[in-house]
Amino acid sequence: MKTKKSLLQRYAASPYMVWSVLFVIAPLLFVIYYAFTDRNGTFSFNNFSRMFSGETPKVFVISLAFAFVSTLICLIIAYPLAYSMIKTKKKTQNMLIMLFMLPMWMNFVLRTYAISFLLEDRGLINQLFTSIGLGQIKLINTSGAVIFGMIYNFLPYMLLPIYSVMSKMDKSLIEASEDLGCNRLHTLTKVILPLSIPGIVSGITMVFVPSVSTFYISQKLGPSDFTLIGDEIETEIKSAAGSYNYGSAISFVLMILIFICLIVMNKFSDEDAQGGMLV
Amino acid sequence: MKISGKIYIGIIFAMLYIPILVIIFFSFNSSNSMAVFSGFSLKWYGELFKNDKAIDALVNSLMLAVSSSLIATVLGTAAAVGIYNIKSKRAKTAVMTVTNIPMMNPDIVTGVSIMLLFAFAATLLKLEIFGFFTMLIAHITFNLPYVILCVMPKLKQMDKNLPEAAMDLGCTPLQAFFKAEFFEILPGIATGMLMAFTLSLDDFVISYFAAGESFQTLPIYIYSMTKRRVLPDMNALFSVIFIVIFALLLIRNLMTKDSSNVKKAVNR
Amino acid sequence: MRMENVLLRLENISVSFDDDLILNDISLEIKDKEFVTLLGPSGCGKTTTLRIIGGFVNPDAGNVYFNGVIMNDVPPYKRPVNTIFQKYALFPHLNVFENVAFGLRILKKPEKEIKQTVNEMLTLVNLSGFSTRNVSSLSGGQQQRVAIARALAVRPKILLLDEPLGALDLKLRKDMQVELKNIQQQLDITFIYVTHDQEEALSMSDTVVVMDNGCIQQIGSPLDIYNEPKNAFVADFIGESNILDAVMKEDYSVSFAGHIFKCLDSGFAEGEPADAVVRPEDIDLVEPEKGMLSGTVTSVTFRGVHFEIIVDIRGFKWMIQTTDYYPVGMSVGLVIGPDDIHIMKKSEYSGRFGDYSTYSDEIEELSENTEEEV
Helix, strand or coil: CEECCCHHHHHCCHHHHHHHHHHHHHHHHHHHHHHCECCCCCECCHHHHHHHHCCHHHHHHHHHHHHHHHHHHHHHHHHHHHHHHHCCCHHHHHHHHHHHHHHHHCCHHHHHHHHHHHHCCCCHHHHHHHHCCCCCCCCCCCHHHHHHHHHHHHHHHHHHHHHHHHHHCCHHHHHHHHHCCCCHHHHHHHHHHHHCHHHHHHHHHHHHHHHHHCCHHHHHHCCCCCCCHHHHHHHHHHCCCCCHHHHHHHHHHHHHHHHHHHHHHHHHHHHHHHHHHHC | CHHHHHHHHHHHHHHHHHHHHHHHHHHCECCCCCCCCCCECCHHHHHHHHCHHHHHHHHHHHHHHHHHHHHHHHHHHHHHHHHHCCCCHHHHHHHHHHHHHHHHCCHHHHHHHHHHHHHHHHHHHCCCCCCHHHHHHHHHHHHHHHHHHHHHHHHHHCCCHHHHHHHHCCCCHHHHHHHHHHHHHHHHHHHHHHHHHHHHHHCCHHHHHHCCCCCCCHHHHHHHHHCCCCCHHHHHHHHHHHHHHHHHHHHHHHHHHHHHHHHHHHHC | CCHHHEEEEEEEEEEEECCEEEEEEEEEEEECCCEEEEECCCCCCHHHHHHHHHCCEECCEEEEEECCEECCCCCHHHCCEEEECCCCCCCCCCEHHHHHHHHHHHCCCCHHHHHHHHHHHHHHCCCCCCCCCEHHHCCHHHHHHHHHHHHHHCCCCEEEEECCCCCCCHHHHHHHHHHHHHHHHHHCCEEEEEECCHHHHHHHCCEEEEEECCEEEEEECHHHHHHCCCCHHHHHHCCCCEEEEEEEEECCEEEECCEEEECCCCCCCCCCEEEEEECHHHCEEECHHHCCEEEEEEEEEECCCCEEEEEEECCEEEEEEECCCCCCCCEEEEECCHHHEEEEECCCCCCCCCCCCCCCHHHHHHHHHHHHHC
C-alpha cells in the first residue's frame, strides 16, 4: 500500500542525513584512516604493533579496572538511594531530583575542581585532620581520589535512569507481590529488581563510558605519573610530540571496545527482560 | 526502614554538596587560603569581573550554546519528522544507528574524530579554520541526536490522523505540519532545545578538541586555569555559575508545577 | 441512464501491502445525496476504501472518479470530501470554535462568515454554547459532534465517516445514529459510512456495501441485503440465519434437511447444489407430527422480546426465535413457508457457516486457546 507521503515528509531528514555523513561518519573514517596508516600516509599496522608491545595494554587494563570499580560503586550507592527516594512523598521526590540534577548541570571540570580543592594537601580536610592530631594524609594525587572523582562526577547518571524506571513502576505490582505472600526482601529481588534492569543497564552505560575515557579527572586528582587511556589519547593528539596516527589507533581500539561492551550489555538486558517475563 | 532510608539520602547529599558549599564559602574568603577563612570579602568577585578572559569565555559559551541549540533543534526536528516517515524498516534502523553513534561513542573519540576532519580540511584549504565555526559544527553534531530523541516519542504518541485531518480540511502538507503536528510535538521540541542548550554549555571534552587558540569557551578556560593551580577567582566563578543554575532550575520547577496545577483546575 | 446521478465512482481498485491483497478489484458507484455504508469484519478493506476516497492512500491499480473526472492524483486537501476520523483527531491546542473554524481559516474566509458558519454548525450538532471550551474537557460524544461540525463547516460534497460511533457506549450510539441520519438529510449531502456493526448499517443506510477479504460481496438496500443475501457470508454476517446445504429440484422447489420445500426462487439448473437460508424469526413451531421437520429443543435463552431456542434436527442445530416458551427436551415440529426460504448460489463461503451447535465463535476460540495453554 502506498500511503501518500508529502515531499516534506519524504525529504525532511535529508539535511540531517547529509550532516551525519559529513560530521559523524566521515570523521570516524578519518580515525580509521589515521589508525591504519603511518606518518607518510602509507598503509601499515605499525600503530597497533606499537600499541601492543608498549605500555598501552597496561593503560587499557587500568582504565577498564578503574571504570569498572567506579561503576560498581555508583551502582551500589545509587540503587538503594533510588529505592529510598521512591518511598518518599512525590513532592519530596521532585525536590530531591532537582537537588541531584543541580551539580550535574555544573560543568564536570568545575566539579572535579571542587573535589581537588577539598582534597588538597593544604585543603580543608587535611586541615581538619591536622587539628584533631591525625596529621596530614595524602588524599589528592592518589588512585582513591581518581575513583572518588569518577563517582562524584557520574553518580547522578546512575541514579536518574534507575530512579525513573522505579518511579514509573506500577505500585500495584508491589502490592500484588506482597498480596501473594512475598516479604519485603522477596518483593525487592523478585519484582522490583527484575523490573528495574533497563534502568540499571542504562545507568551502567552512562557511567562506564565516560569513566573509561576520561582524562581530566586523572590529571587533576591522580598521581603525577598516572595515565588513563583518555590521557594517552589526549597527549598523542594534542601535544606536539604526539602522533595523530597512534592517537587514532588507540581511539579506534577504545571505540571498538566500548561498542562490544554496549552490545553485550544490551544482550544481557534483553535476555533478562524476557526471562523476567517468563517467570 | 524509613528512617534509615532518609539518613542514607542525607549522607549521599552531604557528599555531593559539601565540596560545592566549601567552594562557595571560600569564594568569600579575604585571603587565598584553601583551609583558613580569614574574613569575609568580595575581593575575588571583583577580580573575576575584571578578568576579561573569563568574561569573553562566558560570552563565547553562551553564543555557542544559543546558536548550536537553535540550529540543532531545527535540523533535528525536521530529521525526526523525516525519520518517522521512513517506510523501510531497514533504512530506519540504519539512520537510527548513525544517530546513536555520537551518544554511544566516548566523547573523546567523537572529539578526536571531528578534530581529524577539521585538521584535514585545514591542510587542504591551507587555512586556520579552528575557531567558532568548528566548535559550532561539533556542538550541533553532538546535540542533534538528543533533539531527535526528544521529538521522536512525541511523534509516535501523536494521533496519526491529526495531520491527515488538517490536510482533509484543506491544509497543504507544510501548513498541516505547522498548524497541527507542530503543536503536538512542541513539548518534545522544547525539551530537546533545552537539553541541547545545556549540553552545549556543559561540554568540555569535544570542545577541547574542536577548539582553536582564538576561541575559548568557559569550560576550556576553566580547564586551562585549573590544570595546575587553584585560583580563588575560580571559586567566585564557580559560585556565580552555581547560583545561576540553581535559580534556573528553581524557576523551571515552579513553572512546571504551575502549569500542572492549571491543567488540573481545567480538568475539574 | 442514471449516470448523471453518480457522484463518485471507484473503478477496478486494487491495493496490496507487503504481498497482502487488501483490496481486490473493487468497483463501486455512489450517487449524490446517498447514505452508503461499507460494512464488513475488521480487515475486510473497508477503511482502506475510505482512505482511498479521502486521498490518503494511493491505489496500486484502478481509478477514482469524482463527477466523472479522474481524481487519483488530487491530494487530500484539494478533494471535495471530508473525513470524520475514528478517534476524531481534534486539534488539542485549539478550542471548540477554532477546531470548527480550522478549515474555513485555511480557505481564508472573512471573519464574519467564519463566525456565522461555525455557530451554524455548532447549532446543527447541538453544541451551541460550547465554543470556548477546551476539546480535551469534552466527553466522547461531544468530541464526536465537534468532529462532525468541523468536517461539515467546509461544505464537503461527501462526508466520510470511519467507524465514528465505535468509541461510544450503546445508548449514546443509538442516539447518534438517529442524529447523523437527520444531519445527512438536513444537509442533503452524500455520507460514506464505515462500520462493522450490521445493525447500524441496516438502520441508517440507503445502500449497504458488504465487504469481506478485500472484495465486495453484495451491494443493495438494507432490505435486499437482509432478505436476499447473495452468499453464505452475507447471510451469516447480517442477522442470524440457518444456512443449509440444499439441492434445487426444479424452479420453485428445493430439497434440504431431508424434505422438499416450496420456494420462490427460480433460474437454477435442475439438481443444482445451492445454499438455503432460513431466518430464525421466520420459522413457525407446531406439534411434531404437524411439522415439515421435527426435532428436540436443546437450549432456550430468554432475549427479552423473544426466546431463542436451539432445535436439533438430525444433528443440525437450528436457531428459532419465538415468543412462546418451549422447555429443553420437548419435541417440536417446524413449519417453513415458501417466502421464508432464500436460495443462494454456492460460493467460496458455502459450508463455512453452518448451524448453531457451537453458540458463539468467541467461546469456541477461548476454549481452543485454553487447550493450547494447558
